[in-house]
Amino acid sequence: MSARPVILLLSGSLRMGSTNEAVLRTAQVVAPSTMARAVIYDGLAELPHFNPDDDTDPLPLSVTRLRAAIERAAGILICTPEYAGTLPGSFKNLLDWTVGGTEICAKPVAWVNAAAPGRGGGAEATLRAVLGYTGADIVESACVKIPVDRGTVDEDGLISDPEVCRQLAEVLRLLVASGERASVADWAGLLAGGHVASCPASWGRVLAAAAEHDREGPREAGFEVFVAQREVVPAS
């Protein structure tokens, strides 16, 4: 098995021939040059409509699969279109399913806005707001605008423009580097807090987020409740 960090690629488009998917497919191709392994999540269409009543064991299989993919990833790269000034409903639905799990908490996340110059700002703003509620670690330096014209997607569904490839490689590098820093912070947080040295990786991330919360106060309304609801801090 590869020891390379896995970056999970999430497309917000279900459209055949999607430009956003082409960006992610291209990121997958350039990933080996960055030490990362990029994996495309392909379950968006299978996710049920989010219902808090269903966010309990046993979870729908597609949700378990989504959360496991997030858990395994060192970082997440999103590329989504904007619909009616915000995220596509199906992609917002995916993000809603991440709120009830701890997997995305403190996970390095970035997005590529592939819309034409000056477009897509509504989707970006919604992403920022929703990811804030999930506790994801938005890697600002890796959130970039790479306008992609449909005509530049080749018949293999890839973008061969070398500048696009270069920019995507840089985004992946930044995500990987951020994931490495986060791992160190996880363990530093555990040790500093005197917590047990062996616990599920997701606990470590939540603990690190909670430690940051203690140091810096709530990053936004709701975060305090978010951390408290998890009740994951084991007795030291």
Ligand SMILES: Cc1cc2nc3c(=O)[nH]c(=O)nc-3n(C[C@H](O)[C@H](O)[C@H](O)COP(=O)(O)O)c2cc1C
């Ligand atoms: C229903 C609908 C609503 C859209 N609303 C917006 C919008 O508000 N802002 C925008 O910049 N583009 C909007 N678009 C354009 C899409 O974002 C654009 O076509 C995008 O490239 C689609 O991504 P895809 O190729 O990955 O499917 C809309 C497209 C559709 C189908």
